[in-house]
Amino acid sequence: MYGTDDTLMILDVDLKKHLGDFQLDATFRVEGKRIGLFGPSGHGKSTLINLLAGLLTADNGHIQLDGENLYHSGSRVNQSPKKRHIAVVFQHAHLFPHYSVKGNLLYGYNRLKSGQHKLQPDEVIEALDICKLLDRQVTSLSGGERQRVALGRALLASPRLLILDEPLSALDHSLKGQIIPYLRKTLSRFEIPYVYISHSLSEMRLLTKEVIVLDQGKVESVTTAEQIALERITKDVRGYVNHLKLTEPQERGTLLAYRWGDKELLVTARTGRHEGLFELSSKEILLFKDNPGAVSARNMFEMPITEIRPFEHSVAITLGEEPNALISQVMHEAADELGLKVGGTIFVGIKASVFRPLA
Numbered sequence: 001m002y003g004t005d006d007t008l009m010i011l012d013v014d015l016k017k018h019l020g021d022f023q024l025d026a027t028f029r030v031e032g033k034r035i036g037l038f039g040p041s042g043h044g045k046s047t048l049i050n051l052l053a054g055l056l057t058a059d060n061g062h063i064q065l066d067g068e069n070l071y072h073s074g075s076r077v078n079q080s081p082k083k084r085h086i087a088v089v090f091q092h093a094h095l096f097p098h099y100s101v102k103g104n105l106l107y108g109y110n111r112l113k114s115g116q117h118k119l120q121p122d123e124v125i126e127a128l129d130i131c132k133l134l135d136r137q138v139t140s141l142s143g144g145e146r147q148r149v150a151l152g153r154a155l156l157a158s159p160r161l162l163i164l165d166e167p168l169s170a171l172d173h174s175l176k177g178q179i180i181p182y183l184r185k186t187l188s189r190f191e192i193p194y195v196y197i198s199h200s201l202s203e204m205r206l207l208t209k210e211v212i213v214l215d216q217g218k219v220e221s222v223t224t225a226e227q228i229a230l231e232r233i234t235k236d237v238r239g240y241v242n243h244l245k246l247t248e249p250q251e252r253g254t255l256l257a258y259r260w261g262d263k264e265l266l267v268t269a270r271t272g273r274h275e276g277l278f279e280l281s282s283k284e285i286l287l288f289k290d291n292p293g294a295v296s297a298r299n300m301f302e303m304p305i306t307e308i309r310p311f312e313h314s315v316a317i318t319l320g321e322e323p324n325a326l327i328s329q330v331m332h333e334a335a336d337e338l339g340l341k342v343g344g345t346i347f348v349g350i351k352a353s354v355f356r357p358l359a
């Protein structure tokens with residue numbers, strides 16, 4: 001997790017909306033500034049955010065943002081989208097084709113009254129690394145560049161709430177990997193609260209804190225992406241995916257060595273000297289009761305056991321403390337044989353080849 005929580009947004013929603021055969025019946029109250037809206041396709045995420053932004057009107061209910069009614073059917077309040085000051089970045093960046101990148105970026109900014117500008121163009125342009133694109137026509141941009149410009153335009157409109165509606169889903173895997181760091185950096189730097197919509201749990205974990213889970217038009221829970229990931233540990237073939245931030249590699253023969261807390265991790269160089277986030281599945285962390293001596297795993301440490309959580313078919317074991325904690329998983333029988341205890345220690349083996357760069 002990153003950023004501070006000093007500008008929390010309170011969003012209180014109770015909405016009903018009938019669309020053909022679909023019924024949205026969403027009730028939740030969430031406090032935070034990095035909110036996720038998560039759920040399978042067709043379960044009402046876009047309908048809900050269109051209602052929040054005022055692009056669609058509910059049958060009845062209310063939307064309160066920081067105590068102010070944006071919509072309240074009982075009191076006949078229904079603020080226009082413009083008055084709500086909510087900016088939306090859609091899946092396909094809807095840029096104005098007849099304006100340059102600069103023209104697009106400044107579109108909302110130039111329409112604000114003085115005193116309404118929360119952010120300045122230079123800082124947004126720098127954070128999104130789009131300085132070299134300013135004079136380009138938007139029709140010549142790549143998908144990732146278009147999304148960065150769309151995000152910059154939305155931020156410069158100084159909204160009270162930013163909605164990101166699956167902003168990465170139209171991009172291929174490697175472009176996603178490139179744009180996620182910009183999103184993380186930009187969204188954590190500027191104090192604009194946002195709602196991030198996706199059906200990717202990985203994006204939810206990297207970009208949000210509180211998560212509203214929609215299921216068939218209803219709010220199933222308000223939770224965190226970490227909690228969802230943990231609960232899926234036995235259902236997901238990849239188990240629980242640990243994210244490790246590794247920088248400044250040193251060469252160690254054919255491997256790369258990264259400093260990780262007080263330890264050194266040896267990693268196979270798959271994509272050169274990658275710096276940033278790496279993924280490591282809970283299934284790829286082997287546990288040993290005693291030091292096994294010579295093994296093929298290049299990484300072998302003794303780590304403290306800080307939490308043990310039993311799930312249906314396996315047990316999740318947290319090793320070490322944040323920001324260098326890892327979650328491993330073993331079957332219940334193995335957990336018994338290993339004699340795991342919170343406060344005890346265990347030997348941990350990880351092959352150098354199992355770390356995957358996120359980009």
Ligand SMILES: Nc1ncnc2c1ncn2[C@@H]1O[C@H](COP(=O)(O)OP(=O)(O)OP(=O)(O)O)[C@@H](O)[C@H]1O
Nearest residue numbers: 019020021022039040041042043044045046047048
């Ligand atoms: N105007 C409409 N008339 C009838 N049904 C609609 C209308 N708009 C949306 N729906 C239906 O409402 C349901 C919810 O749609 P919505 O777009 O909100 O889902 P979603 O969770 O955003 O899905 P996705 O992740 O695929 O974007 C779907 O079954 C959709 O077909």
